[in-house]
Amino acid sequence: MARYTGPVCRLCRREGIKLFLKADRCYSAKCALDRRPFAPGQHGKSRGKKPTEYGLQLREKQKARRIYGVMEGQFRRYFAEAARQKGMTGENLLRLLERRLDNVVFRLGFALSRPEARQLVRHGHVTVNGKRVNIPSYLVRVGENVAISEKSLSTPRIKEILEGSSSRALPVWLSLDANAAAGTVIALPTREDIQLPIQEHFIVERYSR
Numbered sequence: 001m002a003r004y005t006g007p008v009c010r011l012c013r014r015e016g017i018k019l020f021l022k023a024d025r026c027y028s029a030k031c032a033l034d035r036r037p038f039a040p041g042q043h044g045k046s047r048g049k050k051p052t053e054y055g056l057q058l059r060e061k062q063k064a065r066r067i068y069g070v071m072e073g074q075f076r077r078y079f080a081e082a083a084r085q086k087g088m089t090g091e092n093l094l095r096l097l098e099r100r101l102d103n104v105v106f107r108l109g110f111a112l113s114r115p116e117a118r119q120l121v122r123h124g125h126v127t128v129n130g131k132r133v134n135i136p137s138y139l140v141r142v143g144e145n146v147a148i149s150e151k152s153l154s155t156p157r158i159k160e161i162l163e164g165s166s167s168r169a170l171p172v173w174l175s176l177d178a179n180a181a182a183g184t185v186i187a188l189p190t191r192e193d194i195q196l197p198i199q200e201h202f203i204v205e206r207y208s209r
Helices: 008-015 023-027 053-068 072-084 089-098 101-107 114-122 150-154 156-167 200-207
Strands: 126-128 145-148 174-177 182-185
Touching (some): 089 101
Antiparallel strands (some): 145 182
């Protein structure tokens, strides 16, 4: 499946916020956004004019895509599914994105970034209800158990992450058994549970044009 393979620090600088795509680096003095808090490119420093309505809609859509690591075509399909569901389309969209397996792995503290969580899933380190699932876009349902496979618990990088995961806040819609490196989806996330700087109504406006 297609994915962005370019320099991810440019994405943070373009959106003007930390997207936390580089794990430890985002929290260190090496963060590109802290050192160069302006958009990338030759004219990055001069992009100070007030954005148009279209520009606001585009930036919010791009921000959401980049946070969750979703390509344009897949994002459109998520939006179409959200529009078919009952309730507010914007909230439905964010709820679908939060239920992605790679995001749940990240939220449970099994990875320090969503790209790292995606890699864990793709390499077969994650199980759902005891069965290995290597599809990052798999939508986890309420009651399903997500865990690091028993064979992978001895992997040095995974051991390092799990040892430090206790200090991370756990969303209320998830439960965690840290000793077993396993978690369960106990409810669907609400908008209040998704603490991300995304104004989803701009995304709805963007696709409703």
